[in-house]
Amino acid sequence: MKELLYIETSPRKTRSASIEVAGAFIDEVTRIHPACHVTTLNPWTMQLPELSQDMLDAKYAGINGVPLSDAQQTAWDEVRRVAAPFHAADHIVLAMPLWNFGIPYKLKHLIDVVSHKDVLFRFDASGLSGMLPTRRATVVCARGLDYPLGKDGSAHALDFQLPYIETWLRFIGVREVRSVVVEKTLMGPEVDADARAEARRRAVELAEGL
Secondary structure, three states: OOEEEEEEOOOOHHHOHHHHHHHHHHHHHHHHOOOOEEEEEOOOOOOOOOOOHHHHHHHHHHHHOOOOOHHHHHHHHHHHHHHHHHHHOOEEEEEEEOEOOEOOHHHHHHHHHHOOEOOOEEEEOOEEEEOOOOOEEEEEEEOOOOOOOOOOOOOOOOOOOHHHHHHHHHHOOOOEEEEEEEOOOOOOHHHHHHHHHHHHHHHHHHHHOO
16 A cells, blocks of 8 residues: 545544544554555645635536636636545545534535545446545544444434445445444443444454455
């Protein structure tokens, strides 16, 4: 592995379960692959462009085959700049907490900036296809409570975190998405510590299998 893209989405830093577990995964990957280069994207500190009229007009101009104005081209160049690390990655690691049954709004902002036709996906009369060459991604999800699978094997009705991210990653071209879930972090220090330890063990195990 040469290029690993790490997307860190919790503002809790040293107290974050998702960052802790993702760190264990990345440490093991770089131990096994010492030449691996890690690029970190943190939507809390990135200069993410707003989805302006020029950006959206550029999007639809591209869909309709219309030349872009100078302002539209500038806005679209920003989209491609933010999306470039996704195309360079051999593996994507995404660490995130569960917020209000879903993902942090800063992560959604990043996703909305880069998820456009001819940037991360394409479509024509034959259908949709993702553009990333990335074969695998590892998702680390942290939750304060327990969100088990239902009897039918589907995600719990309150979990819009992992199903959304898995769908999005596959949509943009990732072929295999694996996940590590650390739950019950609000159930007391002992439960939290045990959950983190088990999640770190699982993360290391996944890294060893790359």
